[in-house]
Amino acid sequence: MARVNLQDVHKSFGKIEVIHGISCDIEDGEFIVLLGPSGCGKSTVLRMIAGLESVTSGEIFVGDTMVNQMEPADRDIAMVFQNYALYPHMSVFKNMAYGLKIRRMPKAEIEERVRRAAEILELTDYLDRKPRQLSGGQRQRVAMGRCIVREPKVFLFDEPLSNLDAKLRVQMRLELRNLHNKLKVTSIYVTHDQVEAMTLGDRLVVINEGCAEQIGSPLEVYEKPATVFVAGFIGSPAMNLFRVVVSEDGTRVMLPGGGILPLPERGCPEYRGKRVIIGLRPEHFSLAGEKDSTLDIAVNHVETLGADTLVHGLLNGESEMLTVRLSGIKSFAENQRLSLNFAPAHIHLFDPESEQRIVSGSGNEPQRAIIR
Numbered sequence: 001m002a003r004v005n006l007q008d009v010h011k012s013f014g015k016i017e018v019i020h021g022i023s024c025d026i027e028d029g030e031f032i033v034l035l036g037p038s039g040c041g042k043s044t045v046l047r048m049i050a051g052l053e054s055v056t057s058g059e060i061f062v063g064d065t066m067v068n069q070m071e072p073a074d075r076d077i078a079m080v081f082q083n084y085a086l087y088p089h090m091s092v093f094k095n096m097a098y099g100l101k102i103r104r105m106p107k108a109e110i111e112e113r114v115r116r117a118a119e120i121l122e123l124t125d126y127l128d129r130k131p132r133q134l135s136g137g138q139r140q141r142v143a144m145g146r147c148i149v150r151e152p153k154v155f156l157f158d159e160p161l162s163n164l165d166a167k168l169r170v171q172m173r174l175e176l177r178n179l180h181n182k183l184k185v186t187s188i189y190v191t192h193d194q195v196e197a198m199t200l201g202d203r204l205v206v207i208n209e210g211c212a213e214q215i216g217s218p219l220e221v222y223e224k225p226a227t228v229f230v231a232g233f234i235g236s237p238a239m240n241l242f243r244v245v246v247s248e249d250g251t252r253v254m255l256p257g258g259g260i261l262p263l264p265e266r267g268c269p270e271y272r273g274k275r276v277i278i279g280l281r282p283e284h285f286s287l288a289g290e291k292d293s294t295l296d297i298a299v300n301h302v303e304t305l306g307a308d309t310l311v312h313g314l315l316n317g318e319s320e321m322l323t324v325r326l327s328g329i330k331s332f333a334e335n336q337r338l339s340l341n342f343a344p345a346h347i348h349l350f351d352p353e354s355e356q357r358i359v360s361g362s363g364n365e366p367q368r369a370i371i372r
């Protein structure tokens with residue numbers, strides 16, 4: 001096992017820079033997830049760690065060794081790909097043993113390592129089968145087994161579950177996390193799926209266009225998103241984000257269409273009378289009586305999910321669309337006005353130019369908003 005350390009890593013393909021300086025310290029035994037939309041550079045970062053792409057500038061360390069110039073095979077890293085190409089004519093045992101055999105490991109040791117991995121992966125009864133005689137999930141486990149037997153210092157995963165159907169994906173997610181808890185091998189996992197990221201990662205690196213916008217635990221990233229991008233990317237349905245103006249005394253914001261929302265605690269004195277971007281998560285709204293509500297929406301569209309109801313409506317009847325998540329089954333008519341409250345403690349504010357987080361009330365006791 002080993003720490004992995006990225007120091008100001010850049011990558012250009014020809015004249016185009018796609019990774020703009022990523023630094024990250026991954027601890028020994030940690031499960032870290034690189035999360036971001038398609039094309040943001042996740043695979044490129046992973047491939048640089050594996051040694052499959054050169055590093056344009058910056059340094060990558062595995063343990064205490066700088067590996068920039070090291071061949072992939074010498075890095076003691078195992079990579080699990082999306083397409084877990086197994087050899088169809090070989091048994092499960094041989095598939096798992098193959099990598100060790102070509103490294104000329106003694107037969108008895110190969111046997112022992114494969115048996116141990118098969119036990120961990122619950123594949124012991126399948127060792128004589130061919131891949132076509134296995135389910136998708138079992139094949140995925142064989143692919144994992146091939147990596148485990150090598151006993152690498154680091155595991156790299158590039159969207160390993162994205163070819164599986166939804167149910168299997170959920171099951172494999174749990175299996176991967178359990179496997180990590182057993183093996184405790186430093187793991188770097190790439191995905192564009194935020195649920196996968198939130199459930200698997202000890203920490204997330206949220207990547208946007210080749211930059212790491214935030215590194216933190218799943219909860220930190222949810223509760224204190226560092227940028228507008230992270231705020232909009234983490235959470236489903238997405239956080240409502242719109243431009244507002246802070247009152248002259250810095251304690252409230254004026255909403256589009258005239259509502260007023262009080263800010264938590266000291267407010268936002270640095271931005272008195274200025275524009276900010278406000279972020280309100282759909283799950284932090286609640287229904288209110290007309291008199292003590294802070295805002296209302298004109299219902300546009302309702303999605304009944306069973307456990308929750310999503311309501312999309314126009315904020316204060318104006319042009320801003322707002323999504324609200326209410327627990328349980330609710331039914332509303334189109335254009336019906338809903339009076340709502342929003343707990344100030346859950347307000348997120350961002351600077352409109354830098355798009356960086358300004359203040360966060362998250363974690364404070366929710367207060368009831370009563371000013372209108």
Ligand SMILES: Nc1ncnc2c1ncn2[C@@H]1O[C@H](COP(=O)(O)OP(=O)(O)O)[C@@H](O)[C@H]1O
Binds near residue numbers: 018037038039041045
């Ligand atoms: N071999 C390559 N040559 C040129 N551009 C590449 C190459 N590999 C990736 N890119 C570009 O780098 C960016 C990041 O790609 P990638 O790391 O695959 O993103 P992700 O894995 O997050 O979807 C994309 O714009 C992609 O087109």
Ligand SMILES: [Mg+2]
Binds near residue numbers: 042
């Ligand atoms: Mg990719």
